[in-house]
Amino acid sequence: MTARRRRFRAVPIRLVLPNLVTLAALSMGLTSIRFAVEGKFEIAVVAIVIAAILDGLDGRLARAIRGTSRFGAELDSLADFVDFGVAPAMILYFSSLQEIKSFGWFAALIFAIAAALRLARFNVMLDDPDKPAWHGHFFTGMPAPAGAIVGLLPLYLHLSQVGGVSGIKVPVPLEIGYVILVAFLMASRIPHFSGKKLGRIPREYVIVVLFGVAALLLLLATFPMEVMVVLSLGYLATIPWAIRRFRAYERADERRAVVAESDPTAPGLRPVAPQS
Incomplete structure (x- = not known):
């Protein structure tokens, strides 16, 4: 009897909570597919945004309460x-890509495959012990949540309304090209900024940050599609800056390597942030 009881070990609640958040995010993703099939695309977009928020919370929650596990990952x-x-991919296909059935479905498949490749590479790179510390400031390729949010930009434009004027209907061939471009950014090795190093806020900026977050939430509640257009375009605008910063770090590493090779006893060989 004692041996049988040992098989069912108690699991700490701190290991369960992050997984519950992950399952809630999964439920929102599946729900978005349901609303896309029903033609309720605005609700489907909101479900994806909620899933992205929950995805950002589960990892931070797991690290905060020391509830990380291989199962959770x-x-x-x-x-x-x-x-x-x-x-x-399903939202984009049912909303507009199905107008050009074969090519539209091809774009949806490419998008989903790129997300799978991006996630697989991310899991593999977690085990790389030789990765410099500054790599933690960047993602290799566009993160899957960002790819989902940015990839829906044509739908945001179509659903947005400013001053009673209906949104912009992006031509389907152009939308297919855009979706494939976002898929390429996810599967590529182009660096993107990572927000995982953001942990503490300076005390003097707490009020400003709280005000900004509250204002953003109010704008999202009032003008959801319009705000998503601005956020998507803003994120795309950060990509050249991320590439520039990444290359600056690489050049700084190369200079330190040259100095170390010529004079191993030279001071100042510890990694430092590059100058812009």
Whole structure:
């Protein structure tokens, strides 16, 4: 009897909570597919945004309460593929890409496959012990949640309304090209900024940050599609800056390597942030 009881060890609640958040995000991704099939695309977009927010919370929650686990990491990766690979592809296809059935479905497939490749590479790179510390400031390729949010930009434009004027209908061939471009950014090795190093806010900026977050939430509630257009374009605008900063770090590493090779006893060989 004692041996049988040992098989069912108690699991700490701190290991369960992050997985519940991940499952909630997965539920939102699946729900977005349902609303896309029903033609309720605005609700489907909101579900994807909620899934992205929950995805950003589960990892931080796990680290904060020391609830990280291998099971949680695998569950998170599978949920991300559904939420940010399959669901956005289905939303895009049912909303407009199906007007050119073969090419539209091809673009949706490429998007989902790119998200799967991006997530697989991310899991593999976690185990790289030789990665410089400054790599933590960047993602290799566009993150899957960002790819899902940015990839839906044509739909935001179509659903947005400013001053009672209906939104912009992006031509389907142009939308297909845009979706494939976002898929390329996810599968590529182009660096993107990572927000995972953001942990503490300077005391003097707390009020400013709280005000900014509250204002953003109010704007999202009032003008959801319009705000998503601005956020998507703003994120795309950061890509050249991320590439520039990444290359600056690489050049700084190369200079230190040259100095170390010529004079191993030279001071100042510790990694430092590059000058812009």
